[in-house]
Amino acid sequence: xxxxxxxxxxxxxxxxxxxxxxxxxxxxxxxxxxxxxxxxxxxxxxxxxxxxxxxxxxxxxxxxxxxxxxxxxxxxxxxxxxxxxxxxxxxxxxxxxxxxxxxxxxxxxxxxxxx
Amino acid sequence: xxxxxxxxxxxxxxxxxxxxxxxxxxxxxxxxxxxxxxxxxxxxxxxxxxxxxxxxxxxxxxxxxxxxxxxxxxxxxxxxxxxxxxxxxxxxxxxxxxxxxxxxxxxxxxxxxxxx
Numbered sequence: 001x002x003x004x005x006x007x008x009x010x011x012x013x014x015x016x017x018x019x020x021x022x023x024x025x026x027x028x029x030x031x032x033x034x035x036x037x038x039x040x041x042x043x044x045x046x047x048x049x050x051x052x053x054x055x056x057x058x059x060x061x062x063x064x065x066x067x068x069x070x071x072x073x074x075x076x077x078x079x080x081x082x083x084x085x086x087x088x089x090x091x092x093x094x095x096x097x098x099x100x101x102x103x104x105x106x107x108x109x110x111x112x113x114x115x
Numbered sequence: 116x117x118x119x120x121x122x123x124x125x126x127x128x129x130x131x132x133x134x135x136x137x138x139x140x141x142x143x144x145x146x147x148x149x150x151x152x153x154x155x156x157x158x159x160x161x162x163x164x165x166x167x168x169x170x171x172x173x174x175x176x177x178x179x180x181x182x183x184x185x186x187x188x189x190x191x192x193x194x195x196x197x198x199x200x201x202x203x204x205x206x207x208x209x210x211x212x213x214x215x216x217x218x219x220x221x222x223x224x225x226x227x228x229x230x231x
Contacts, residue, residue: 034219049218101218102160103220
């Protein structure tokens with residue numbers, strides 16, 4: 001099955017700085033990589049995703065890059081704001097003919113943005 | 116925008132009791148999931164459900180767990196005899212299964228289960 005590793009486990013930045021979170025995955029057939037933001041006690045909310053036919057996707061201050069050869073993908077947040085403080089999870093679905101899209105999550109990154 | 120809903124938001128139960136967690140997926144979605152998250156840990160897959168049957172389950176989803184779609188809107192997770200280690204946040208999720216953006220899973224707000 002899929003194995004997803006996420007680093008760092010905690011990240012502390014000053015407001016306005018950039019933050020980068022990295023994930024690696026094991027199943028080379030995986031073709032979809034979502035990033036979820038989870039605020040304390042709340043549901044995981046999809047913030048951006050990328051499919052394997054592109055190398056980068058951007059949405060305002062958030063971007064995701066994908067390196068299929070190396071099997072890693074990264075979340076980039078620019079001009080961080082205090083409201084970006086949350087836990088961020090990467091995920092990858094099980095691939096293959098019998099897959100029904102089960103997501104395997106990384107361990108999470110606690111991002112703290114200091115004003 | 117349609118959302119996945121879950122009830123109750125919190126459930127406290129005694130060890131050995133049965134609990135039923137309820138979910139209403141987004142109406143045109145075809146794939147349904149249960150995940151759990153132990154406090155401070157990552158989200159873990161429990162089970163997926165498609166076409167009125169379980170399509171995949173994890174090793175966590177043992178004989179004490181069952182899922183059901185009793186009608187056209189609800190999707191339930193039953194734990195027959197709860198254990199202390201079942202204490203966690205349980206999330207329901209759903210996705211369309213249709214072409215174009217079909218992979219995106221939308222999560223409900225969760226049910227926090229505490230087993231005493």
